[in-house]
Amino acid sequence: METAAIQTYGLTRRFGALTAVEDVTLSVAPGQFFGFLGPNGAGKSTTIKMLTGLLEPTSGTMAILGQPFSAGALDLKRQIGVVPEGMALLGRLTATEYLHFVGRMYGLDRETTNRRTQELLEFMQLANENKKLVTDFSHGMQKKLALAAAVIHGPKVLFLDEPFEGVDAVAAGMLKTMLTGMINRGATIFLTTHVLEIVERLCSHVAIISKGRLVANGSIEELRAGVASTLPGAEQEQRLTMEEIFLAIVGADGQQEQAQELTWLT
């Protein structure tokens, strides 16, 4: 049996009385483009933080590339790339300086760091911004830089927390091409995003988390078939979009809210 790239068992995180993530068990196969979805506050970012060593789980176990993972698993961290929630940028550096720093923190030698920095900046169309500090970058530029930093060491597993937020259509297309290329070369990508169209286009498998609990997990086709089976006869024949699948699984509360109307808004 093939070793899972990402494996969790009973992953739980509590903040005082609040249980942000509860008993999450999932498995991501190597080479999979895995979408991790959920409404705001469902526990997506908390799960990614635990999977990348930024947050200690209250209970449960995790394994990356078949090895138990914890914050101190430094060798494993070399295999992981992350675009975290806050992007982990250092505002007082230029993009070049920042990528040099990150490359060396991941143990790359100076020559490799320099070469990859240049290639990444050109690929991300940031090479002309070398005089600007990162703090002066637009949000989209910062996202591109964060992604460049996440891949500079050539990770086998990539965790992306909302990587397309604020990125223009041209750059988003470019990033999608890059990520698909990584998948084709055997990397595993764990993606959270609210743009369900991207999930539908890129991901082969999806898990949905709601109120801290995993409520769906499987390939997109499996989820589609599962949701369709709950619909009346005629609607079962329609091909459901990812948005319809998502809303069918977690959207009940949201639909009630939509019934209200803010009449004072012009």
Place this chain on the structure above:
Amino acid sequence: MADLGSAGLSPLGEAAGIHAGGVLGPLARAQYGALARLRWRMFQNSLRSTKGALELGARTVSYVIYAVGGLGIGTGAGFAAYGLASGNQWRFLPILFWVLAFLWQVIPIMLASFQEQFDLGILLRFPVRFGSYLLLYLVFGLVDISTILGCLCCVGIWIGMAFARPDLLLWTTLALAVFAAFNILLVRAVFAWIERWLAQRRTREILGALFMVALLSMQLLNPALYQKRHTGRGNHQQDMEQMKEMKARYSPWLKTANAVQRWLPPGLAAQSLQQTVKQQPMAGLGALGVLSLYALLAGGVLAVRLKSEYRGENLGVAPARDKATPGRSRAAASVAGRDLTNPAGGQMLGGSGPIAAIIEKDLRALMRTLPLLYAMGGPLLMVLVFSTIFLKNGGVQGNVFPLALPVCMVYAQLGFTQVFYNSLGTEGAGIQIYFLSPTPFRTVMLAKNLLHACLFGLVAMVAITLTILRLGIPDLAVVAATAAWLLFSLPCNLTAGNLFSLKMPYRVNPGRITRQRGSQANALLSLLVQLCILAVGAAVFVLGWFLDRMWLAAPVFLILAVGAVYVWRRVMDDVNAIAYERRDALIAMMMKEG
């Protein structure tokens, strides 16, 4: 439909219905009220956590300390004012006002690392009038340490004068009120403009160069003014002759200085009272009027700066001016882009490992981080001030205080408080890299400690050089003891600093000197630790001095240094565990906005 009114929210139509008015109009008043409630709620919410309660305790203690210090200085000022007024020594009154003005302007420089202020920049997204913004800026500034101390001194002078000359009560009140207003406005204007200038690389370099030129100029003046300082101890008659000679030499200078100071704010405040005593109320009123003009000028200079902020200028993102012309071709820009990635041109250190990477990164960030640059550079100015005081007290007799060198070093070290005790404060969201990368946190702290030790060594060398240039070469035993004390105090500070940085960090806004969020608990406790280190140092120095065995101090400090290094190593061994245990709190603190 949602019943927003009953939920405590005002429909937008109602909010829009509040008449805007002026800075005291209905909308402004509603905004002041909202802001006061916000501050109150923030205060209440901060008490929900242990850290918040600790912060409140630290804040209370620190304000009690400031209040006691302020009352002490204020009482002194009161007695001085009483003595001058009752003894009819009005000609010396300007000295009192000059001392007060000096303290008022210098205390913020000394305490820049320990102050926490509310950043009003968050208000700019709301429909706040500029007048309201300015008013709030000044009102929030009233809880500033320098203002509290300065105002307590003014109250002291007022009471002293009231007892000595109750007939001058009205004039005293007026003069002190305008003088206080001038100082409050000036100190804010100076800081606001310094922040602006230091935010740009070009002006930062120019100011740095000016600072160095000023330091060198003072050194050149030094031998000219005090050439007879090292002639040795003379008898009383010789001293008196020397005094007379100096008086004769400097008399024209002093007269000119006196004439000039009369037209400057402290002199004007004193003059308004002097003229009234001389039964010349119109002249007194004139002096008060000119003083008011100075206050208005300071306010205007401040308003000009705040207006830019109000229009949306963000000092945190003030970029270095890009020399690229608009018409520059994309290809040319692309080539320029490659220049920086050139290994020969873009890197500062030779090593390629994480330690070199962190040191290089921190050094770059440091050069672009105002509060740290300011905190490290400011004390050098104070070293000059202290050395001048020692020089004035002992220079004439050729008998400078023998422990002047260590005292100057102490202040140079205080400038590193923020650097040592909040070493992760400028990382912001970037702190996550340390937890994501395969570099152990111990390596991160080791790199930071190495850099900070080198920087401290550099500043200490500059401070020692400045002190020696000002005061001459002290006794060799004192130099050795001072160097040994630095070897002891450095690992002590690094050890405590590592623990504080991990357990009590706060985010530093790299673009601001003032209006930082800060942490009173960190500031107070770090000061406490430093005082303990100083107390140990002082005890050894003073013992050596009294017993006339100063040569013993250096070995004692070296033994203590060995112990301090051992403790530092032990703490470094625990750094990984502490950092990983507290990583979510550390990340949350560094990503905190506003």
